[in-house]
Amino acid sequence: MLEIRNLSQYYGEFCALKDISxxxxxxxxxxxxxxxxxxxxxxxxxxxGLGGRPSGTVRxxxxxxxxxxxxxIARLGVARTFQNLRIFRxxxxxxxxLVAQNRKLSPGRKLLPNFRNTEDAGxxxxxxxxxxxxxxxxxxxxxxxxxxxxxxMARALAGSPKLxxxxxxxxxxxxxxxxxxxxxxxxxxxxxHTAIILIEHDMSIIRACCERIIVLDHGQKxxxxxFEQIAADxxxxxxxxxxxxx
Amino acid sequence: xxxxxxxxxVTFLINVLCALSVYVILKSGQISVGxxxxxxxxxxxAGILSTVYGLGIPASVAAGSAAAALCGAVVGIPALRxxxxxxxxxxxxxxxxxxxxxxxxxxxxxxxxxxxxxxxGILWIVIxxxxxxxxxxxxxxxxxxxxxxxxxxxxxxxxAAGVRVILIKVLSFTLGAAIAGIAGGCYAxxxxxxxxxxxxxxxxxxMVLPVILGGRNRIAGAVLGAAVFTILPELLRFASVxxxxxxxxxxxAIVIVKPDGLISGRKRHA
Ligand SMILES: Nc1ncnc2c1ncn2[C@@H]1O[C@H](COP(=O)(O)OP(=O)(O)OP(=O)(O)O)[C@@H](O)[C@H]1O
Ligand SMILES: [Mg+2]
Numbered sequence: 001m002l003e004i005r006n007l008s009q010y011y012g013e014f015c016a017l018k019d020i021s022x023x024x025x026x027x028x029x030x031x032x033x034x035x036x037x038x039x040x041x042x043x044x045x046x047x048x049g050l051g052g053r054p055s056g057t058v059r060x061x062x063x064x065x066x067x068x069x070x071x072x073i074a075r076l077g078v079a080r081t082f083q084n085l086r087i088f089r090x091x092x093x094x095x096x097x098l099v100a101q102n103r104k105l106s107p108g109r110k111l112l113p114n115f116r117n118t119e120d121a122g123x124x125x126x127x128x129x130x131x132x133x134x135x136x137x138x139x140x141x142x143x144x145x146x147x148x149x150x151x152x153m154a155r156a157l158a159g160s161p162k163l164x165x166x167x168x169x170x171x172x173x174x175x176x177x178x179x180x181x182x183x184x185x186x187x188x189x190x191x192x193h194t195a196i197i198l199i200e201h202d203m204s205i206i207r208a209c210c211e212r213i214i215v216l217d218h219g220q221k222x223x224x225x226x227f228e229q230i231a232a233d234x235x236x237x238x239x240x241x242x243x244x245x246x
Numbered sequence: 247x248x249x250x251x252x253x254x255x256v257t258f259l260i261n262v263l264c265a266l267s268v269y270v271i272l273k274s275g276q277i278s279v280g281x282x283x284x285x286x287x288x289x290x291x292a293g294i295l296s297t298v299y300g301l302g303i304p305a306s307v308a309a310g311s312a313a314a315a316l317c318g319a320v321v322g323i324p325a326l327r328x329x330x331x332x333x334x335x336x337x338x339x340x341x342x343x344x345x346x347x348x349x350x351x352x353x354x355x356x357x358x359x360x361x362x363x364x365x366x367g368i369l370w371i372v373i374x375x376x377x378x379x380x381x382x383x384x385x386x387x388x389x390x391x392x393x394x395x396x397x398x399x400x401x402x403x404x405x406a407a408g409v410r411v412i413l414i415k416v417l418s419f420t421l422g423a424a425i426a427g428i429a430g431g432c433y434a435x436x437x438x439x440x441x442x443x444x445x446x447x448x449x450x451x452x453m454v455l456p457v458i459l460g461g462r463n464r465i466a467g468a469v470l471g472a473a474v475f476t477i478l479p480e481l482l483r484f485a486s487v488x489x490x491x492x493x494x495x496x497x498x499a500i501v502i503v504k505p506d507g508l509i510s511g512r513k514r515h516a
Contacts, residue, residue, distance in 0.1 A: 071408055091399060099396045100408060110388060110390050112389075159408050
């Protein structure tokens with residue numbers, strides 16, 4: 001469904017991404033790992049139309065999306081979360097999901113004023129899934145770090161994306177929470193029929209979720225394969241030397 | 247009602263329209279210090295239509311609003327590329343441009359101003375104000391209203407969630423300009439005389455202050471701000487020359503004590 005060819009991104013002289021190519025299949029969970037500054041976030045920013053002037057090709061179900069506006073890309077079915085949380089200030093958890101849901105509504109429906117707190121099965125089910133239903137009508141900004149991460153994931157899913165991109169969803173979560181997260185990510189695929197790109201430093205989550213993993217180092221793809229293949233790769237070991245127990 | 251209170255009431259209604267015209271734009275996370283320009287477009291177009299072309303006053307005001315809305319869309323598009331101070335300067339320049347055009351054209355009466363308008367009935371001003379408040383209230387309850395808030399909160403995150411940020415921003419500018427246009431049309435047909443200096447940058451600024459003071463998150467805030475800015479100058483009449491000083495100090499004090507305005511906090515979406 002996603003086809004990336006020779007994707008590069010320069011910031012002035014600095015090359016943040018160099019000739020990245022890979023494919024992603026329907027319903028696949030692809031892991032992207034790499035050390036701090038390797039270019040993981042830059043890669044998904046390029047895919048989602050945020051920041052920089054990337055070159056190369058990015059095709060979503062055959063449609064060229066590179067260089068398109070972020071809202072256009074989102075409306076084509078690509079949703080994402082942000083590594084450094086981007087919560088809508090002052091808005092409730094429920095409203096976060098309604099905003100993302102909007103893309104599926106007709107302009108006529110969007111112009112219909114709504115006065116009652118109408119039950120919305122879709123929103124509630126998502127909140128229930130992430131175990132944040134009790135915060136539904138609370139200000140999202142006031143939630144704990146982990147819960148705000150969950151709000152971001154729920155918001156991303158509320159738009160029924162074909163492709164969900166998660167940028168370090170496990171950051172700041174403890175071991176137990178990470179375990180829950182890993183099973184949630186696998187369940188997301190089954191329940192919402194979406195392909196997933198998962199950026200994560202926590203190898204237990206990567207190992208539990210991803211059939212395939214891409215390793216980035218200094219903006220370049222240095223390896224691609226299953227967890228075992230990656231772990232055995234010389235170059236990956238060199239890039240991670242002394243830091244990774246995998 | 248005696249003439250004094252009638253006049254004060256009309257001033258209040260026009261101030262409400264002016265404040266709401268700014269409110270709508272602020273709500274989308276943008277700022278305009280050029281709404282006097284949109285007001286001028288509404289005032290001149292309505293005034294010319296009713297005097298030269300003999301159109302009815304309410305219809306002229308509506309047409310003036312439409313013309314202002316068009317200008318709003320035209321200004322709103324380049325405004326997308328401007329942020330903060332640059333947007334302030336950009337919108338100020340727009341007003342200056344409108345004033346210069348009104349200065350040089352014959353049909354606007356040049357520096358002599360436009361006169362000959364018949365007086366608009368107060369009821370019409372009430373109708374326009376109530377209509378604008380009601381429509382804004384309804385708009386905020388729609389999913390578009392929610393989009394506007396998301397764009398103001400974080401336009402990149404909103405875009406990533408599929409909100410058409412450009413559409414929402416231009417729409418907000420257009421709507422704000424349309425409301426300023428109504429204010430201009432009503433003003434022109436109430437005072438029955440307008441001249442370019444009626445629409446100076448200080449007028450634009452005076453349109454922003456009530457919203458900041460009253461609370462930029464709520465329609466009620468803009469209305470309250472407009473009320474304060476209508477009554478305060480009257481209450482301070484005794485202070486003559488010191489009026490503007492007291493005025494300024496009061497406004498600064500309120501903004502320091504209540505940075506989100508007198509009516510803060512936003513309404514939730516059902
Ligand atoms: N807007 C920018 N301008 C200049 N350089 C940038 C910009 N954004 C990112 N970079 C640089 O690009 C490189 C890759 O950054 P990126 O955020 O993609 O890394 P990352 O792999 O996501 O790291 P982390 O694990 O810390 O999130 C870094 O060296 C960073 O300093
Ligand atoms: Mg990153």
